[in-house]
Amino acid sequence: MISRPKFLPSACMPGMHSSLSGPETWIPLIECPANFSEELFDVAISQHIHHPEYNSTLILRSETISDSNFASRFSSTIPELDNFQQSRCIHRKLLPRRPGRDASLEQYCTLYKATSSSPHTVLILTPIIYEKDHLPYYHPRVTHLAFRFLHPSPLHDTESDSGVLRIEVVPLPGTPLDQDSRLFRTCLALLDTLHRYGWGATTNYRKRVIHDVLIPxxxxxxxxxxxxxxxxxxxxxxxxxxxxxxxxxxxxxxxxxxxxxxxxxxxxxxxxxxxxxxxxxxxxxxxxxxxxxxxxxxxxxxxxxxxxxxxxxxxxxxxxxxxxxxxxxxxxxxxxxxxxxxxxxxxxxxxxxxxxxxxxxxxxxxxxxxxxxxxxxxxxxxxxxxxxxxxxxxxxxxxxxxxxxxxxxxxxxxxxxxxxxxxxxxxxxxxxxxxxxxxxxxxxxxxxxxxxxxxxxxxxxxxxxxxxxxxxxxxxxxxxxxxxxxxxxxxxxxxxxxxxxxxxxxxxxxxxxxxxxxxxxxxxxxx
Missing domain, CATH: 3.40.50 (Rossmann fold)
Structure with missing residues (x-):
């Protein structure tokens, strides 16, 4: 059995320029070698979208409210990016494991392509916060959070067909971004999970234990x-x-x-x-x-x-x-x-x-x-x-x-x-x-x-x-x-x-x- 490559995260340099340009200011936070091809990024982010409970023990599961491929139907709160086109938006609801303590939260999961023929290379999560509502504890303090697949960076010793995974954020005002902050540690865990999903897709990983066989x-x-x-x-x-x-x-x-x-x-x-x-x-x-x-x-x-x-x-x-x-x-x-x-x-x-x-x-x-x-x-x-x-x-x-x-x-x-x-x-x-x-x-x-x-x-x-x-x-x-x-x-x-x-x-x-x-x-x- 081939072992998963070592997860090698590194903090992005303060002031690093983001190639995500649009009305919002994006801040690169953390990245690592992908160790899998760009085509498998879709598989990895699909796992992220449909199984948020693997990212936090405070989340029970998600429920899909809508799934659309028509950009004309997308919410205006979903960010527009220069040189990227929106191709799919999944409107989901995060359900807490302790509903008496934590509130549920609706969220847009939007997929972007660099060109019409390219695979998805960006996933942006956008929490839907209504007036006077607050983000539940299990969600990082951001307006948007992006998972990206980039082509090899000279900062990493990567194979020619393997790129870089990066997480970038548009934080809420006053949110700490240092490596000891809760947001950074959360993104570190999210990046580790994404890296694991991608490697699982590379090796055709199949779960040996399957739950919910008889009861949904x-x-x-x-x-x-x-x-x-x-x-x-x-x-x-x-x-x-x-x-x-x-x-x-x-x-x-x-x-x-x-x-x-x-x-x-x-x-x-x-x-x-x-x-x-x-x-x-x-x-x-x-x-x-x-x-x-x-x-x-x-x-x-x-x-x-x-x-x-x-x-x-x-x-x-x-x-x-x-x-x-x-x-x-x-x-x-x-x-x-x-x-x-x-x-x-x-x-x-x-x-x-x-x-x-x-x-x-x-x-x-x-x-x-x-x-x-x-x-x-x-x-x-x-x-x-x-x-x-x-x-x-x-x-x-x-x-x-x-x-x-x-x-x-x-x-x-x-x-x-x-x-x-x-x-x-x-x-x-x-x-x-x-x-x-x-x-x-x-x-x-x-x-x-x-x-x-x-x-x-x-x-x-x-x-x-x-x-x-x-x-x-x-x-x-x-x-x-x-x-x-x-x-x-x-x-x-x-x-x-x-x-x-x-x-x-x-x-x-x-x-x-x-x-x-x-x-x-x-x-x-x-x-």
């Missing part, structure tokens, strides 16, 4: 902001020794995702525009027909959030946590000390408590219960399941990649992790490789780590137990944010075949005679 980013973020405001007080009343900032906002994110996932799964498969400002519309959204069961619920926070928002369900764990008795009575009534023996599940007998047909199984960092989630979901005819694996467990012991065989993919021969067996399989290994490509595992793509192999194994297990496997990388503050989702029955395996596979798994676990169900710590059900 906009709908998730909008609902998450509402849920965060409703439940952020839990940080102040946290009863566990663990970090409240991580756990509270992580479970708010998971609850948000489940609410939207259930909406499309048990509704019309679409997420239309949502008006979250009127009432509590999610309380009328579709939901699992038999509620949810949060297995290994731990502190019970996820169960509490969902119950508080009107969802039916239960959380079970081997022991009660300190937090449980501090939740409202309604939540406490849905948290249970309960230990079930997975081997007691029988397809032809009454299901154990909480595992009624149609229930949705949630395994949120459920450790030993993680591999059982798809198995139990098949046995009890669940409406689906979501599992967020953390510690790697097999059915009755710790997961060991050297001793574990992948389950068949689409009725093919089982595929082992061991190198000798993989060599013998030939084309069958290719089928596994194709399957792995769909899993959105992230990392360096080698999939050689123990955690990657564990997730691959879980994915093959999901298919083997009769589920159409889907994956999502959740937007939660955790390094263990990969989720595997089963919400549709397999179109390849019949229910009878899936049940036969599940019974085969349980039979092998019984034959090994290693599995030992945990004992409840306290009364088996305190309610």
């Amino acid at each position: 980013r906009e709908q998730y973020q909008d609902l998450y902001l509402v849920m965060r405001e409703r439940h952020k007080g839990l940080v102040e009343t946290w009863q566990e020794v663990t970090d409240p900032l991580k756990h509270v906002f992580e479970d708010i994110g998971i609850a948000t995702y489940l609410m939207l996932l259930w909406k499309i799964t048990f509704g019309n498969e679409e997420i239309e525009e949502m008006d979250l400002t009127m009432g509590e519309p999610w309380k009328k959204w579709p939901r699992p027909p038999a509620g949810f069961i949060d297995i290994g619920c731990g502190n019970g926070l996820l169960t509490h959030i969902l119950i508080s928002e009107g969802y039916e369900g239960h959380g079970i764990d081997v022991r009660e946590r300190t937090s449980w008795k501090f939740y409202p009575q309604e939540t406490q009534e849905h948290l249970h000390i309960n230990v079930f023996n997975a081997l007691d599940f029988c397809s032809d007998s009454n299901p154990p408590p909480f595992f009624q047909p149609g229930v949705f199984v949630v395994a949120n960092h459920a450790d030993e219960l993680t591999p059982w989630a798809p198995v139990l979901s098949t046995l009890c005819s669940a409406s689906g399941y979501l599992s967020i694996p953390c510690c790697a467990w097999d059915f009755d012991t710790r997961y060991e990649r050297s001793a574990t065989t992948m389950f068949p993919i689409l009725n093919r021969t089982p595929i082992s992790n061991t190198s000798d067996t993989c060599t013998e399989l030939g084309s069958k290994k290719s089928s596994l490789d194709d399957f792995i490509e769909t899993l959105n595992l992230g990392g360096d793509g080698s999939n050689s780590s123990g955690y990657s192999m564990y997730r691959i194994w879980l994915a093959t297990l999901s298919v083997h137990t009769g589920w159409e496997m889907e994956c999502e990388t959740l937007r939660i503050p955790s390094t263990r944010n990969w989720a595997i989702i089963g919400r549709k029955r397999s179109s390849v395996l019949s229910q009878k075949e899936a049940m036969k596979n599940v019974e085969g798994i349980m039979q092998r676990v019984k034959e090994r005679a290693v599995f030992k169900p945990r004992k409840p710590e306290g009364k088996s059900d305190r309610h």
Whole structure:
């Protein structure tokens, strides 16, 4: 893999003349060698326009209001430049991550060409400031900010086909411009990001982790902001020794995702525009027909959030946590000390408590219960399941990649992790490789780590137990944010075949005679 060239920024000399001429006075602030061609500047600035959240942690995202190629329709506040022609203007709205603290801001992103046949070489950002309005903190104090691609400068040792990136500004009156100023440091970060985007375009960089596969980013973020405001007080009343900032906002994110996932799964498969400002519309959204069961619920926070928002369900764990008795009575009534023996599940007998047909199984960092989630979901005819694996467990012991065989993919021969067996399989290994490509595992793509192999194994297990496997990388503050989702029955395996596979798994676990169900710590059900 080719490494990105070193980012070598330098401050522009005070009093340097700008080649951007027009009614405004432009001040060159900072520049660096581009290390990519002029043609790729378009790709780099497109990333800047459509993903401002990568430039500031205070920005949630941008929304495009209009996109025009007709200069006659451009606003008069957009600067005119001598020897450049305006070719495209994107009117966008920047949305803050903390709307209660920061205001949103509309902005023009205008692209310029030196000639009609040249690529874009200038992008100018123009904040739209109405009378008495002020720029939010996340936006630099400028009237205009320009990203430029210039042909090689003698001040830099650059390749003949690589130019210079420069940022120039029209600052608001009284704005400091020295190298210790906030504006200079902001432009330094923006230039670094632009340089990275350009190099990514040069090397055809492709993100290994793709978010928002099933749930659109906009709908998730909008609902998450509402849920965060409703439940952020839990940080102040946290009863566990663990970090409240991580756990509270992580479970708010998971609850948000489940609410939207259930909406499309048990509704019309679409997420239309949502008006979250009127009432509590999610309380009328579709939901699992038999509620949810949060297995290994731990502190019970996820169960509490969902119950508080009107969802039916239960959380079970081997022991009660300190937090449980501090939740409202309604939540406490849905948290249970309960230990079930997975081997007691029988397809032809009454299901154990909480595992009624149609229930949705949630395994949120459920450790030993993680591999059982798809198995139990098949046995009890669940409406689906979501599992967020953390510690790697097999059915009755710790997961060991050297001793574990992948389950068949689409009725093919089982595929082992061991190198000798993989060599013998030939084309069958290719089928596994194709399957792995769909899993959105992230990392360096080698999939050689123990955690990657564990997730691959879980994915093959999901298919083997009769589920159409889907994956999502959740937007939660955790390094263990990969989720595997089963919400549709397999179109390849019949229910009878899936049940036969599940019974085969349980039979092998019984034959090994290693599995030992945990004992409840306290009364088996305190309610």
